[in-house]
Amino acid sequence: DAKTTQPPSMDCAEGRAANLPCNHSTISGNEYVYWYRQIHSQGPQYIIHGLKNNETNEMASLIITEDRKSSTLILPHATLRDTAVYYCIVGSTYNTDKLIFGTGTRLQVFP
Amino acid sequence: GAGVSQSPSNKVTEKGKDVELRCDPISGHTALYWYRQSLGQGLEFLIYFQGNSAPDKSGLPSDRFSAERTGGSVSTLTIQRTQQEDSAVYLCASSPDRNSYEQYFGPGTRLTVT
Helix, strand or coil: CCCCECCCEEEEECCCCEEEEEECCCCCCCEEEEEEEECCCCCCEEEEEECCCCEECCCCEEEECCCCCEEEEEECCCCHHHCEEEEEEEEEHHHCCCCCCCCCEEEEEEC | CCCCEEECCEEEECCCCCEEEEEECCCCCCEEEEEEECCCCCEEEEEEEECCEEEECCCCCCCCEEEEECCCCCEEEEECCCCHHHCEEEEEEEECCCCCCCCEECCCEEEEEC
8 A cells, every 4th residue: 555645647837836735644653755756767766755844955845734644745836847757655764665656646747 | 976777778578588687776875676667557666675685575476576686786686487467667776775765766677578
């Protein structure tokens, strides 16, 4: 089981913010939320991860609700190159032996 | 520096033949992972190495699948007596160690069994 639920697809206009939701209602106290993306015909790429505080890096921001049952990945200014499948994954930093990828959200950025 | 590399990038083989897929992880990364991705599907975990040992082989789909890693570096995934359902993209990833939060993926090997 992937332990996360994501919408199968979303659209976003270029230059606008893309907000990708993820539900992880069964997350346990020591589990992190990881986001990866997979551009067509490439291997997945790490984006960001967090435990309970909001996180930001050069690629994206991660907003985690106070109860930690859901989160949102934000791409502040989407570009055409951000078109990809985005995977939300729950796992422990101390047991990242395998990432359980679900089917993700296919984000289509249009001009 | 160089990322994770995999070879071959594409492999077409006849049903019943054996195939070997190779993964060169990032230098110094002790953890190495194999996944496969069937058309339109998410990633399926196959096996994980820490150094040369494989503490978790739970994802290997059958005894036709095996993997080894030598010198704590290169890994080979072998599929014996290939079947059409083995057709998929086989992805390799590495990370500095098992406690790292980021896995670095290679471009994958697309295997087609005819």
